[in-house]
Amino acid sequence: MSEAGVSTLEIRDLRVAVEGKEILSGVDLTVPKGEVHALMGPNGAGKTSLGYAVMGHPKYQVTGGDIIWAGQSVLGKPPEERSRLGLFLSLQYPTAIPGVTTTNFLRAALKGQGKELPAREFLKLIRSEVAALKMDQSFMSRYINDNFSGGEKKRMEIVQMAILKPEMAILDETDSGLDVDALRTVADGVNRVRGDGMGILIITHYQRILDYITPDRVHVMAAGRIIASGGSEVVAQIEESGYDPMLRQAGIEAEAAASAAV
Amino acid sequence: MSELISLRPMTRDDAPLAELPGGDPDFLHKLRTAAAAAYRESPWPSSSRDEDWRRTPQIDKLDPASFAAPGSSATELPEYLARVLEGPLAAIGASHTVVTDQAGNVPTAGGSPRGLAVPLEEGLRQDPERWSALLGTIAHPGLRKFVALNTARLTGGALVRVKRGQTAESPVRLVHGVDQRSAAFPRTAVLVEEGASLTLVEEWVSPEGDDSLLAPVVEVQLERGAHLTHVVHQRCGSRTVVQSTVRVKLARDAHYDLRWALLGGAWQKTYFDVEMLGEGSESRASGLCIGRSQQHFDVQTLQDHIAGGAISDLLYRVAVAERSRSIFAGLIRVEEGAQKTNAYVQNRNLLLSPQAKADSNPTLEILANDVRCTHGSTAGRIDDDQLFYCESRGVNREQARRLVVEGFFADVVDAFPQGAVREAARSWVLEALDELALSGALAAGYGSA
Numbered sequence: 237m238s239e240a241g242v243s244t245l246e247i248r249d250l251r252v253a254v255e256g257k258e259i260l261s262g263v264d265l266t267v268p269k270g271e272v273h274a275l276m277g278p279n280g281a282g283k284t285s286l287g288y289a290v291m292g293h294p295k296y297q298v299t300g301g302d303i304i305w306a307g308q309s310v311l312g313k314p315p316e317e318r319s320r321l322g323l324f325l326s327l328q329y330p331t332a333i334p335g336v337t338t339t340n341f342l343r344a345a346l347k348g349q350g351k352e353l354p355a356r357e358f359l360k361l362i363r364s365e366v367a368a369l370k371m372d373q374s375f376m377s378r379y380i381n382d383n384f385s386g387g388e389k390k391r392m393e394i395v396q397m398a399i400l401k402p403e404m405a406i407l408d409e410t411d412s413g414l415d416v417d418a419l420r421t422v423a424d425g426v427n428r429v430r431g432d433g434m435g436i437l438i439i440t441h442y443q444r445i446l447d448y449i450t451p452d453r454v455h456v457m458a459a460g461r462i463i464a465s466g467g468s469e470v471v472a473q474i475e476e477s478g479y480d481p482m483l484r485q486a487g488i489e490a491e492a493a494a495s496a497a498v
Numbered sequence: 499m500s501e502l503i504s505l506r507p508m509t510r511d512d513a514p515l516a517e518l519p520g521g522d523p524d525f526l527h528k529l530r531t532a533a534a535a536a537y538r539e540s541p542w543p544s545s546s547r548d549e550d551w552r553r554t555p556q557i558d559k560l561d562p563a564s565f566a567a568p569g570s571s572a573t574e575l576p577e578y579l580a581r582v583l584e585g586p587l588a589a590i591g592a593s594h595t596v597v598t599d600q601a602g603n604v605p606t607a608g609g610s611p612r613g614l615a616v617p618l619e620e621g622l623r624q625d626p627e628r629w630s631a632l633l634g635t636i637a638h639p640g641l642r643k644f645v646a647l648n649t650a651r652l653t654g655g656a657l658v659r660v661k662r663g664q665t666a667e668s669p670v671r672l673v674h675g676v677d678q679r680s681a682a683f684p685r686t687a688v689l690v691e692e693g694a695s696l697t698l699v700e701e702w703v704s705p706e707g708d709d710s711l712l713a714p715v716v717e718v719q720l721e722r723g724a725h726l727t728h729v730v731h732q733r734c735g736s737r738t739v740v741q742s743t744v745r746v747k748l749a750r751d752a753h754y755d756l757r758w759a760l761l762g763g764a765w766q767k768t769y770f771d772v773e774m775l776g777e778g779s780e781s782r783a784s785g786l787c788i789g790r791s792q793q794h795f796d797v798q799t800l801q802d803h804i805a806g807g808a809i810s811d812l813l814y815r816v817a818v819a820e821r822s823r824s825i826f827a828g829l830i831r832v833e834e835g836a837q838k839t840n841a842y843v844q845n846r847n848l849l850l851s852p853q854a855k856a857d858s859n860p861t862l863e864i865l866a867n868d869v870r871c872t873h874g875s876t877a878g879r880i881d882d883d884q885l886f887y888c889e890s891r892g893v894n895r896e897q898a899r900r901l902v903v904e905g906f907f908a909d910v911v912d913a914f915p916q917g918a919v920r921e922a923a924r925s926w927v928l929e930a931l932d933e934l935a936l937s938g939a940l941a942a943g944y945g946s947a
């Protein structure tokens with residue numbers, strides 16, 4: 237399916253506020269199915285907030301614009317419905333839920349998605365995905381993300397992505413905190429699903445992951461909006477001279493880059 | 499079987515002596531007489547005068563005399579008891595199960611139990627000397643108003659004994675019930691002799707329906723090196739008042755594991771006391787409570803370190819929904835000279851509605867100088883980020899809340915003895931959560947909403 241609008245994530249002039257403070261001030265971004273886009277930008281630019289807004293975190297209030305997924309606005313839909321529609325957000329800081337085992341969490345997630353499996357198939361599936369991310373089987377009976385190391389949490393996010401099989405995933409700094417082998421494993425995983433026609437938005441600070449996963453497009457966010465878009469050359473530019481030249485060009489003071497319009 | 503010999507009617511200030519269906523042995527009659535005197539002489543508890551009752555004003559209006567006379571034991575197992583017996587612990591089997599209701603012991607389908615646990619009356623007849631030395635000495639009549647009342651009015655219960663060095667293969671199960679409009683005063687006495695070990699499961703139950711009062715007293719003696727795992731499950735109907743005391747004495751190197759689940763009833767005042775009388779003794783308690791509608795749970799615990807070098811800890815997890823309320827007072831007392839005591843008390847509360855309330859008051863009273871004691875309590879709502887995390891993976895809000903609440907209790911449930919009992923505990927929690935879900939108590943907004 238390659239018709240316009242189908243399985244495309246379209247963010248149009250999106251404005252988002254937290255507790256009355258504007259954080260995103262008109263973001264335009266389109267990620268079509270089957271493409272991998274990268275989103276970069278200085279700390280505090282609003283990248284994580286964009287991911288939360290797309291997934292429907294109640295703290296991130298959309299005050300303007302639209303988020304359209306597969307031809308339909310998702311505004312007003314609860315996160316669980318967005319998830320069922322095929323969206324996925326890998327968190328920068330995955331949440332621990334003490335007392336809830338990884339297995340139970342995943343079972344509830346699959347059930348919620350209407351993809352419940354017979355017990356044996358379910359266990360087989362999570363065993364193989366846990367193994368694919370080179371994680372020990374003991375993680376299945378541990379409480380989800382509870383006392384996981386930074387890298388283990390990131391791997392577990394990818395395990396979940398592989399099990400839930402979304403059509404569009406936002407990976408928020410999934411590469412941060414991964415050792416070099418894990419980075420390859422995660423990249424392999426992403427490349428695998430990419431082949432299935434999945435759309436991916438990778439939020440990252442580093443070129444490293446983009447050496448393994450070549451992005452179709454690269455976007456730069458600052459002060460709550462996209463200030464530049466281009467091909468892989470943008471990444472090289474950032475590595476070489478940082479964000480300053482781009483910020484100046486966009487008329488943003490370096491200090492203001494981090495916080496959106498006050 | 500003689501009728502109960504209450505010539506005077508019971509009043510709130512006067513508890514005439516009851517008698518076992520087959521008559522009391524001498525020592526019990528004496529004990530009851532002392533208990534009735536203690537009952538008469540102590541004033542009715544008051545929420546304005548008594549610290550213990552300050553947050554439970556329901557006590558001011560309670561009148562044990564308002565319930566019907568116990569009548570005689572049912573010849574057939576009442577339906578609510580039959581249902582409990584068929585429940586997830588049925589595997590324990592009739593020969594290890596003792597059942598009582600307001601009139602006394604109730605015969606079960608499997609005939610009379612043999613072995614470790616026997617109906618109170620039968621045990622007293624078989625071995626009066628042993629039991630007269632224990633009954634009323636740990637939970638003595640002067641301890642509390644409702645212990646005095648239980649002693650004066652008890653008509654049944656269970657005696658449990660594990661002989662020196664023995665390890666009980668199967669758990670023992672005691673079911674104490676009370677029917678509508680009745681008051682029941684079951685008594686349990688447990689003796690685990692030197693080096694012996696046992697798992698004991700007690701269930702306090704009543705049918706859904708009219709008002710009733712269930713006031714069990716449990717006294718436990720753990721001899722040197724003895725080990726008891728004790729499960730208390732309260733699942734009464736919504737109009738039952740529960741007044742209970744569980745009191746345990748631990749000798750040197752004895753080990754007590756207490757697990758409790760308080761889920762039913764209208765309101766409840768419950769005491770759990772451990773007396774650490776021997777060096778090297780260890781008491782590990784963990785309990786849970788799930789409250790809904792207007793339920794009120796008042797739990798008061800005592801970890802009394804009389805000997806030095808003993809360990810006690812206690813963790814109590816509570817989730818209160820709708821307009822329910824939890825009161826917890828946990829005291830660690832370290833007596834003079836009880837050096838090298840290691841004690842810990844903690845109460846964690848999860849508030850599931852803005853109207854639900856949890857009061858928590860863990861305290862330390864330390865008269866020795868070389869001890870390690872800590873206490874803590876928390877109260878909070880479900881974490882928004884945890885909910886979002888679940889929801890972002892496709893779990894709907896109600897299920898997400900359920901998952902998080904279930905997780906909140908996980909460490910306590912996992913502390914129940916492995917196997918059938920732990921699975922039963924899990925099912926009690928899940929059932930309580932089902933009920934919360936049914937009444938819409940889990941469908942509300944975010945934790946902070």
Ligand SMILES: Nc1ncnc2c1ncn2[C@@H]1O[C@H](COP(=O)(O)OP(=O)(O)OP(=O)(O)O)[C@@H](O)[C@H]1O
Pocket residue numbers: 254259277278279280281282283284285286295328494495496
């Ligand atoms: N829940 C929140 N409450 C208050 N302020 C917030 C909240 N979430 C984000 N912000 C603010 O919004 C701005 C954007 O934050 P965001 O986390 O989206 O940045 P980011 O681009 O992901 O940064 P980083 O690269 O450091 O992860 C920051 O100034 C941040 O402090």
Ligand SMILES: [Mg+2]
Pocket residue numbers: 283284285328408
């Ligand atoms: Mg971020």
